[in-house]
Amino acid sequence: MTKIGIIVGSTRPGRRGRAVAEWxxxxxAREQPAAGFEIIDLADFGLPLLDEPHPPASGLYGKAHTIRWAEAIAGYDGFVFVTPEYNRSIPGALKNALDFVYAEWNDKAAGFVGYGLHGATRAVEHLRLVLAELKVATVRSQVALSLHHDFTISAPTEPGDLTPGPHQLSALTALLNDVVAWSRALAPIREGVPA
Structure with missing residues (x-):
């Protein structure tokens, strides 16, 4: 079974990311029953700022938190990144988590569900560049959730309820189809099967 991790890219208290990941x-589960999807919440890993003495590309991980993170990421064939946009980019916690390991990301597929004032489109652009360096194939389809249109917010300090418009469902379905298909297509490369 193809395993896809849904990464919650923010650790901020009061974040909207967990609700988006659950959606x-x-x-x-409904659209891709033949694949397994699991939420990977960065807040559950408590990664400090990158503290490994060796570059991640060396694979020489010495800290328990790094080994735990590497094992988690290694277990997936692809990812859906759920990210807000912080100052026109991705949250520092997400960038830090990406930087901790290297080979565990390689030759996998990824899609993006962004949320923010403008759907986190600039954050997703940055995330695509970072993932390219990690040898992750990113799909074109993406979801851009607007805080104005896809959330019901009663107060600025409250996360609000996720109420995505109908067009977001078709965008998410296309993204999921692409991530699963690309993850399966990249399986021979991950398994070292010659072309």
């Missing part, structure tokens, strides 16, 4: 998981 993605719910739709994925």
């Amino acid at each position: 993605v998981a719910e739709i994925a």
Whole structure:
């Protein structure tokens, strides 16, 4: 079974990312029943700022938190990144988590569900560049959730309820289809099967 990790890219208290990831998981279970989807919440890993003495590309991980993170990421064939946009880019916690390991990301597929004032489109652009360096194939389809249109917010300090418009469902379905297909297509490369 193809395993896809849904990565919650923010660790901020009061974040909207967990609710978005749960929506993605719910739709994925319905639309892609032959694949397994699991939420990977960065807040559950408590990664400090990158503290490994060796470059991640060396694979010489010495810290328990790095080994735990590497094992988690290695277990997936692809990813859906759920990210807000912080100052026109991705959250520092997400960039830090990406930087901790290297080979565990390689030759996998990824899609993006962004949320923010403008759907986190600039954050997703940055994330695509970072993932390219990690040898992750990113799909074109993406979801851009607007805080104005896809959330019901009663107060600025409250996360609000996720209420995605109908067009977001078709965008998410296309993204999930692409991530699963690309993850399966890249399996021979991950397994070292010659072309």
